[in-house]
Amino acid sequence: MTTGGHTTRFGKYELQERLGAGGMAVVHRARYTVAEGVSRSVVIKRVRDPYAQDPAFVQMFLNEARISMGLSHGNIVQVFDFGQEAGEYFLAMEWVDGQPLSKVLKxxxxxxxxxxxxxxxxxxxxxVCKGLHHAHTRRDEEGRSLGLVHRDVSPDNVLVSYEGEVKLTDFGIAKAQWAGRQDTDAGVVRGKFLYLSPEQTRAEALDARSDVYTAGVVLFELLTGRRPAEGDQASVMERIAxxxxxxxHAYVPDLDHSLGAVVSRALALRRDDRFTSAEDFQRALAEWLAYRAPLFPASTLRHLMGWLFEEELKLAGxxxxxxxxxxxQVAVWTGEGGPAGMDEPERASAVHRAHAEAFPEEHVPGALVGGSPAADMGAGVPGWVWAAVIAAAVAFFVGRAVMPDMSExxxxxxxxxxVPPGAEVRWDGKQVxxxxxxxxxxxxxxxxQLELRFVGYQPWATTVSQAAVPERVQVSLERLPPPPPPPDPVVDARVKDKESQPEGAPRKRSAASARGESREASDWMAGSPDAGAAYTLGQELLAAGSAMQAGExxxxxxxxxxxxxxxxxxxxxxxxxxxxxxxAREGYQRYLELRPRGVAATEARKYLHAKTAR
Known part of the structure; x- marks a missing residue:
């Protein structure tokens, strides 16, 4: 290793600046010259003592590094090289121009x-889940699963670029870090116990569901600013175990309950009760996003990074x-939006009111941003001219279509x-x-006419006069009353003549019967709130006539x-x-097996008897 100017030669790499140091490694930004005049930025991790002197660690480190080099995914930091230089073990990794998620949160x-x-x-x-699933499903040349587990999914190991990219780093290295270190070295455990899975606290064999759990811990922290178990190391590990x-909801009372259920499932104590894979976890989150915030701009993370690290980016040119x-939108998150004295945005949970309507200029149809044959027609026109024309056209037509008089x-x-936020706003019948x-x-x-609509709440409306426009309209929406009992099912929809239906056709159930069902369900809902939430939503959908959605x-x-x-x-x-x-037959039969004297047992027996009689 040689030194020259402000750089240090480290084998074929040129170390430029020290980025940090942890218990295991010293991290440098470096430059690798591919050919004369062609170079690229990389990150070099140099293993520190006593790890470098530990044979068990070195062997595990080299094995995991070989596997990590085979991971090629947009959400995983690429490992380019590893080995030994001047007696030091090192990793050469992709340079991500951004910050670790831990620093973003701070x-x-x-x-x-x-x-x-x-x-x-x-x-x-x-x-994050996309990257995890890619690694979890890797196989060797003979088709055998590599069984790769990250083991340390935490904000320190999630990198966010200034362009809004999200990448996992140090895949599998945690396994090497623990190899042969049975003394629970403070440098190994410090801070990491907050992100352990229950099976890690018991030193059990790990699988992909352990990473699902720790990813759930990170999501919990993103949503609440806290962790599901906090305190000293001994108490936290006991609570996790x-x-x-x-x-x-203890930290963010108005967090969407369906999202809370997703988090709770990821953090289930038993592995069998969690999402079966990172892909399943990802799918549940994507479904929530599509249903609850379908217009949330993908560029928000990029803008957030620019806002948080504006000074650093300016210094970097x-x-x-x-x-x-x-x-x-930031003004709403920080409680600075609107007149003084508004206490509602000051609650910590107020930042959950981020929705796509705050980013109108981001909704440019994909056909306008390139890749179409029409784009080739303007090859001789500077890009900024096309951008200006397109932006003006979009602003004009959107403005005319939605609020034609708003630009006067x-x-x-x-x-x-x-309250709650996220209600649909309509102006003269048009969603705005x-x-x-x-x-x-x-x-x-x-x-x-100004209207607010929110699923599960009473619609609200008022009249706004242009001659007397208030500065602020704040509405506490009222919940809809509990849904009526689900409609009695028709024994056979193909039977047109009601008098020809079998005697077993169920009758109209009373409200008391519906309440009885709810009381019986409460015995298992208390122990499985996620399942209870799904059941309650299914009942509401069934009452609304959405049978297929209720079935899901x-x-x-x-x-x-x-x-x-x-x-x-x-x-x-x-x-x-x-x-x-x-x-129908399977559902009713299983119900009778579990609750032979249940409130709806008569209904189930009549249906099954009617089918048997046929």
Whole structure:
């Protein structure tokens, strides 16, 4: 190793700056010259003593490094090289121009943001899960599973680039770090115990579901700013080992309950109760994102990184371009949006009100951003000209279609806020965004209809006069009353003559019967809240006439709690309503096996008797 100027030669690499040091390695940014005039930035991790002197560690390190070099995925930091140089073991890895997630979270708190908005946290974790699944499913040349497990999914090992890319680093290296270190060295454990899975606390063999658990811990932290188990090392490890975790709603009361259920499943004590794979976890998160925040801009993470690390980027000669729409949303997250004295945005959970309507300029159709034949027609025109034309056209047509009079001079701002946030905002019947949002109302004498709609809540409406526009409208939406009992299923939808139906056709159930079912279900719902949430949603969908969607929720309930009798009953009713005899028969039979004297036992027996009689 030789030194020259501000760089140090390390084999074929030129070390430039020291990025940090941990218990295991010293990390440098370096440059690798591929050919004369061609070079690339890399990261060099140099293994420190006493690890470098530990034969067990060295062997494991080399084995895991070989495997890691075979991982090629957009969400995993690529390992290019490893070996020994001047007696030091090292890794050469992809340079990610960004920051570790741990630093992102610290900077957020310094900026007054307690935690990430839910859509952004979910979006980030989807990318982490993609990387995990790729690694978990790798096979060797003979088709055998490599059994690769990260073992240390934590904010320190998730990198976020300034462009909004998310990458996992140090895949498998944690296994080497623990090899032969039975003395629980403080340098090994310090800080890491907060992100252990239950099986890690018991030193059991690990599989992909252990990474699912630790990814769930990271998601919990992104959503709440806290961890599910906090305290000293001994108490935290005991709580993890016994499943004594703080639920996310204890820190963020208005966190979406369906998202809370996803987090809880990832953090289940038993591996069999978790998502079966990182891909299953990813799918659940993607479904939540598609349902709850379908318009959330993918560019939000990039803008967030620019806002958090603006000074660093300016010093590097890369000043970020942060749109006004993003800054308006940041004002809501930090409680600085709107008139003084508004205490509602100051709650920590207020940052969960991030929705796509705050980023209108981000919604440019994909056909306009290149890749189409039409793009070739303007090859001789500078790109910025096309960008300006397209932006002007989009702004004009969107403005005319949604709020044709909003661009007139003399307009006034109307801030619309709801509790809970995320309500659909309609202006004269047209959807214009989701709360919280700011509308521009032109001067005049006309009156307009402002409506708020949110699933599960009473619609709200008021009239706004252009002559007297308030600065702020804040509405506490009222929940809808409990849904009526599900409609009685028709024994056979193909039977047109009601009098020709078999005697076993179920009768209209009373409200008391529905309450009885709920009481019986409570005995298992208390022990399996995730399954209970799926069952409750299934009941609501069934009452609303959405039998197929209800069936999906009942299936989900049974995946989480196979002995949930009322979920089997729900599937029986769905089978009847959708003319699926086998589903109906199986659902009713299983219900009777689990609850032979249940409230709905008569209904189930009548249906089965009617089918047998045929």
């Amino acid at each position: 900077r957020l708190k310094l900026k007054g943001v307690a935690h990430l908005p839910a859509p952004l946290a979910v979006q980030l974790m989807v990318e 016994t499943g004594d975790l703080t639920p996310p 890369q000043p970020p371009r942060i749109p006004e729409s993003f800054l308006r 001079p003399g307009s006034r701002k109307l801030q619309v806020v709801s 965004g989701m709360t919280p949002t700011v509308l521009s109302v032109a001067s005049g004498e006309d009156s307009h 929720k009942f299936w989900k309930c049974l995946e989480l709690k196979e002995t949930a009798a009322e979920c089997h009953l729900g599937l029986g009713r769905v089978g009847v309503l959708t003319d699926r005899d086998s589903m």
